[in-house]
Amino acid sequence: MFTITDRHNAISNAYDIHSFSELRHEIFINRLKWPLVCPPGREIDQFDDQDAIYLTTKNPRGQVVAGARLLNTAKRSLLGEAFPMLVEGEIPRRQGVVDVTRFAVDHRPERTDGCGNLCGMLLCALQEYGLREGLDTYVSVSDVRMEPILRRGGYRFKRLGGMVKMDGTGVVALEVEISEEILAIAQRRAKVTVEMLSVEDIRRAA
Numbered sequence: 417m418f419t420i421t422d423r424h425n426a427i428s429n430a431y432d433i434h435s436f437s438e439l440r441h442e443i444f445i446n447r448l449k450w451p452l453v454c455p456p457g458r459e460i461d462q463f464d465d466q467d468a469i470y471l472t473t474k475n476p477r478g479q480v481v482a483g484a485r486l487l488n489t490a491k492r493s494l495l496g497e498a499f500p501m502l503v504e505g506e507i508p509r510r511q512g513v514v515d516v517t518r519f520a521v522d523h524r525p526e527r528t529d530g531c532g533n534l535c536g537m538l539l540c541a542l543q544e545y546g547l548r549e550g551l552d553t554y555v556s557v558s559d560v561r562m563e564p565i566l567r568r569g570g571y572r573f574k575r576l577g578g579m580v581k582m583d584g585t586g587v588v589a590l591e592v593e594i595s596e597e598i599l600a601i602a603q604r605r606a607k608v609t610v611e612m613l614s615v616e617d618i619r620r621a622a
Contacts (some may be wrong), residue, residue: 536606
């Protein structure tokens with residue numbers, strides 16, 4: 417099950433946000449060696465504000481093992497504020513276009529045993545979320561190594577500009593299609609269906 421956390425349930429889901437920041441630290445600081453300044457054991461930045469939305473799933477012990485942070489480009493985005501050089505032309509800034517950031521999947525078997533295809537499930541969850549919210553497209557600043565993962569997951573996307581080398585890795589801005597067709601392909605390839613718990617579901621259960 418994937419949980420949606422936003423400003424309305426951030427207090428009740430504070431542990432999920434904290435656990436996700438720990439996963440981000442493991443992926444982006446420990447594994448990928450991003451030169452970021454952050455608190456010990458956690459990866460957070462200026463975009464983790466009240467407008468950020470988190471899409472996360474946990475293992476049976478309650479630890480977040482996959483997730484992504486979503487930013488409404490009409491308000492602010494990582495792409496627009498930190499990586500405008502990756503876009504040829506106008507930076508996407510409008511309702512219906514969401515910036516997918518901090519796409520993270522745990523690689524540690526001791527945490528993910530029995531969790532299934534987490535990457536495939538996260539790709540499905542992003543499509544389902546986009547459809548439920550009536551979004552037009554996603555944008556993302558991505559390591560070029562993410563492109564074949566998206567293709568294998570059934571995604572359709574295009575680059576918004578050229579590639580830039582950062583710390584020896586190619587980085588691009590992507591525009592990603594959201595559609596029922598892509599969701600069906602992603603579910604078939606990942607051999608999963610995704611159950612999502614929305615903010616409205618949480619309120620009804622309270």
